[in-house]
Amino acid sequence: MSRLMPVMRRYGIAVVTVALFCFLAATTDGFWSQANFRNVLDQQSALLIAASFATITMIAGGFDLSVASVYVVAPLFALQVESATGNVPLAVLVGVAVGLSVGLANGIVVTVMKVNSFIATLATSFMVFGAGFLISDRSVLRTSTDAYPAIARTRFWGLTTATWIAFAVVVVAWVLLSRTRFGRHVYAVGGNAEAARLAGVPVARVQTIAFGLAGAAAGLAGVVSSSRALSALPSDDFSFVFGVIAAVVVGGTSIAGGEGAVWRTVAGAFFIALMVNGFNLHQVDPIWQRVIQGGVILGAVAIDSWTQRRPQ
Amino acid sequence: MLGVHPPDKGGLFLDGSPLQLSGPAEAAAHGLVGVAQELSLLPAMSVVDNIVLGSEERxxxxxxxxxNRRRVESLIDRHGLSVPLDARVGSLSVADQQKVEILRALGRQSRLVVFDEPTARLASHEAVELRRTVRELADQGVAVVYVSHFLHEVLSVADSISIMRDGQIVRTGSAHQETHDSLVEAMTGRSIGDVFPPKSPPPDEDTPVVIRVEELSKDDQFHDVSFCIRAGEIVGLAGLVGAGRSEVAHAVYGAIRPRAGVVEMAGTRLSGSVQRGLANGISLIPESRRHQGLVAGRSVRDNITLPHLRRFAGRLGMRVKQEHAAAGEACREAGVRAESLSLPVNALSGGNQQKVLFARAMMGEPRLFIADEPTRGVDVGSKRAIYDVLNQLARSGCAILLVSSELEEVVKLSHRVLVMSQGRVVAEFAGDDMTEANILGAAFDAGGGPRRVFQSTPGERA
Structure with missing residues (x-):
């Protein structure tokens, strides 16, 4: 047990996710099929894209609620550009740029004006949601080219491009966080901002960049999602960011900052996705699914804080 | 004893019967309370509310x-510790906060009070007051455990002394039979002469000046601070808590942007940025290891290389192997004892954590080394190792600015001492004038007049 504890503490979420996978494979009809796996991966793509960079923001000590608003609004900008110019790469670029600018604005508000990041991004969320209604004239926007749907719906080796994009973004975030100077700075800033400052880390710049990247990733996630759905509609729906935060937190990244990893978020996302998949295959009432999902998130966070309190 | 850490073996006995504690609350119910080194107060609440917290009159x-107020007033009358009752605790000085913490412990009908380094953050006259209170408590029949690394305090306040080393009690005996030197010997396992190394050779007139500070000022923190340090010279910066020593150190390092004045290294003016300071070979050991120094939870290696990552940055991300080797090398130089560089830094002992900061600082190949309270919260054995490192640095031609509240440390290591009071450098001592009495005198004498310079030839005494 004493040898098992540290392993469980570090890799607990991965172990649990694999266990859930094996359990579903053994007990559930229809789970073990290529079509089902493909579907799960495709459905998770947007969430993974946004969550991998939201992880970096959270490790840097920030909390970004505006991910949901960017996810909703960036594709509206992209689709407007597409219908105006017919230029799909430009449309994607604009969608990502919208996210990047919202993120950088968040970062500046948080670091320069010292507004708590939860409040700051809540406020910018409302502004961005509002901009979405303005740019779309409160109506559903549909794609007008063949190229835009192809962004997410093309197939390579059986998997959709949405899945491949998500894979690429996860790898980029992972490498950025674990193998670069920026990544080290992110951990230091989130773990102890004053110590980081005295060690010469440009704290404000690191946090601003982290917010900017999270915004850009959320923009890309929105574009991919609208490409899958062939349309985008303005709303003020915060639910996407809750999914993102759930994945990050269930993975074991600390809300207090300074600790966490991109692989954790991937594991957390798949844990939740497999759970939902299992429920659906067993035809569990979606209302009950929510109740259980909430309980699981609560449990994950409770276990995390319990293990952190145990002596080394 | 206070129920914070459950023991693996052994037990506690209260009035002869065994006692099982599930936590601090149960300990408090038995009359066992502690006054911690790290404050555990609620900064947004008033002094009264903090003191009665958990035992409010209803x-x-x-x-x-x-x-509640009456109770607190009578408590203050009884013990002579005065604090403004309605002030928000967060707005009080650290010393006053410490008093609140002590009053809280006293207000609980305690039978045993554990003081854990209660004076570490107090100015010396307040420490005297506190020791009087502790004595009074003992005379009233309360059992007191007084944990301190200030040996004169222990000697003056205690009836019997237990000495611990490496988690074991070396011996317990009457305080009358102990002296300062006998305590140090028992704590370190070596004789007193070994605590401080011999001084490194002082620089002479021809030695180049490494850093020149001229009329450095910052609003309420310090005014017209000027000094220079030569290569290989150790300059002590002494003064009371709040005299502005750390602020000056930070301004020289670049972490505080001064309002006026010049910091100049080898003809280059530095301009209030940590990155500039680091690039010019300034290293800082900050005052608070936990709040300003280490990133808890990150590995020893990450903590050491944090300011120096640029040199390990390759085109394809960090060159981790090279980084690991360099961190290992720095650990050897600074004498860090760690099983592995991948351990989280907070798994190390206080002394080793401090050495991690030294390893980090030395990796920058500093030309100016600023050590702010380098031995705070460090065991006596590690202190010697830290003094050796400072001396070694000086011998190799590094200029050293030593900020310390431990006068003995300043006197035994420095070639020259600057004394600060109320944000100004009020005196400078060298040679035989560099005594604890002189320094204290200057630190308390806040006349603010022109700076007195004492420079004496050997044999003269002030």
């Missing part, structure tokens, strides 16, 4: 503020 469902 009238029915509601808190009886008047009764």
């Amino acid at each position: 009238a029915g469902l509601f808190v009886n503020d008047r009764a």
Whole structure:
């Protein structure tokens, strides 16, 4: 047990996710099929894209609620550009740029004006949601080219491009966080901002960049999602960011900052996705699914804080 | 004893019967309370509310503020510790906060009070007052455990002394039979002469000046601070808590942007940025290891290389192997004892954590080394190792600015001492004038007049 504890503490979420996978494979009809796996991966793509960079923001000590608003609004900008110019790469670029600018604005508000990041991004969320209604004239926007749907719906080796994009973004975030100077700075800033400052880390710049990247990733996630759905509609729906935060937190990244990893978020996302998949295959009432999902998130966070309190 | 850490083996006995504690609350119910080194107060609440917290007088469902206030007033009268009752605790000085913490412990009908380094953050006259209170408590029949690394305190306040080393009690005996030197010997396992190394050779007139500070000022923190340090010279910066020593150190390092004045290294003016300071070979050991120094939870290696990552940055991300080797090398130089560089830094002992900061600083190949309270919260054995490192640095031609509240440390290591009071450098001592009495005298004498320079030839005494 004493040898098992540290392993469980570090890799607990991965172990649990694999266990859930094996359990579903053994007990559930229809789970073990290529079509089902493909579907799960495709459905998770947007969430993974946004969550991998939201992880970096959270490790840097920030909390970004505006991910949901960017996810909703960036594709509206992209689709407007597409219908105006017919230029799909430009449309994607604009969608990502919208996210990047919202993120950088968040970062500046948080670091320069010292507004708590939860409040700051809540406020910018409302502004961005509002901009979405303005740019779309409160109506559903549909794609007008063949190229835009192809962004997410093309197939390579059986998997959709949405899945491949998500894979690429996860790898980029992972490498950025674990193998670069920026990544080290992110951990230091989130773990102890004053110590980081005295060690010469440009704290404000690191946090601003982290917010900017999270915004850009959320923009890309929105574009991919609208490409899958062939349309985008303005709303003020915060639910996407809750999914993102759930994945990050269930993975074991600390809300207090300074600790966490991109692989954790991937594991957390798949844990939740497999759970939902299992429920659906067993035809569990979606209302009950929510109740259980909430309980699981609560449990994950409770276990995390319990293990952190145990002596080394 | 206070129920914070459950023991693996052995037990506690209260009035002869065994006692099992599930936590601090149960300990408090038995009259066992502690005054911690790290404050555990609620900064947003008033002094009264903090003191009565958890044992409020009630009238029915509601808190009886008047009764609470009376209780606190009588407590203050009895012990002579005065603090403004209605102030928000967060707005008080650290010393006053410490008093609140002590009053809280005293207000609980305690039978045993554990003081854990209670004076570490107090100015010396306040420490005297506190020791008087502790004595009074003992005379009233309360058992007191007084944990301190200030040996003169222990000697003056205690009836019997237990000496610990490496988690074991070396011996317990009457305080009358102990002296300062006998305590140090028992704590370190070596004789007193070994605590401080011999001084490194002082620089002479021809030695180049490494850093020149001229009329550095910052609003309420320090005014017209000027000094220079030569290569290989150790300059002590002494003064009372709040005299502005750390602020000056930070301004020289670049972490505080001064309002006026010049910091110049080898003809280059530095301009209030940590990155500039680091690039010019300034290293800082900050005062608070936990808040300003280490990133807890990150590995020893990450903590050491944090300011130096640029040199390990390759085109394809960090060159981790090279980084690991360099961190290992720095650990050897600074004498860090760690099983592995991948351990989280907070798994190390206080002394080793401090050495991690030294390893980090030395990796920058500093030309100016600023050590702010380098031995705070460090065991006596590690102190010697840290002094050796400082001396070694000086011998190799590094200029050193040593900020310390431990006068003995300043006197035994420095070639020259600057004394600060109320944000100004009020005196400078060298040679035989560099005594604890002189330094203290200058630190308390806050006349603010022109700076007195004492430079004496050997044999003269002030």
